[in-house]
Amino acid sequence: MRIARFLLYDGAASRVWCRVAYSTNGKVRDGHPTACPSGGRPFVTAADRHPTKQTAEELMSTKATLVRTLDAPASLVWKLWTTPAGLEAWFAPSGFEVRVSELDLRPGGRLRYTMTATGPEQVAYMQGAGLPLSSALCKTFTEVAAPGRLAFVSPIDFVPGHEPYDHLTTVTLEPDGARTTVAVTLDPLHDDEWTRQHRAHRASELDNLEAAARSWS
Secondary structure (H helix, E strand, O other), X not given: OEEEEEEEEEOOOOEEEEEEEEOOOOOEEEEXXXXXXXXXXXXXXXXXXXXXXXXXXXXXXXXXXXXXXXXXXXXXXXXXXXXXXXXXXXOOOOOEEEEEEEEOOOOOOEEEEEEEEOXXXXXXXXXXXXXXXXXXXXEEEEEEEOOOEEEEEEEEOOOOOOOOEEEXXXXXXXXXXXXXXXXXXXXXXXXHHHHHHHHHHXXXXXXXXXXXXXXHO
């Protein structure tokens, strides 16, 4: 198993990194954000900063599956993935909020939403970087099979010097009594660094999903 740590947010007062454990087949076995202690820096190995060619090739040739088991029934977890109120409860990194403007839950239907920085550190970071506080985002559903499977593509159309393309995410819910195992399978992006960052962000969002499931139960 290989451990990697990736920067999620680098603000004026804190750094938040994601510790992601990869098994030998490329699947993400565990991913949790960790705050850097005050005045310190997260430990990052040379291999984390500069992955070998083999590591990068492995990353680009495999999908990653992030898995969480939630203390909530599948029917509730499905609502968190497929209703405006559910998505607004968790579908954003910490320090941001989401407002859903359209949700057409069918193959070919769209999810449109706006993500806005609300935390003081996140607002300061976005302003300092000259970035807008709000961004309009869209996903298109490719599979909808309640209450166990959901898939959608996201347009990657904001990378300088790279042709736009669609990125696939597949979500499966496996009931286990009053609990539910959530598996999120992610295609790789166009290069290994973008792929690493994307997987780290999705792991952070699953923390929010876990908290939302507890509060909705």
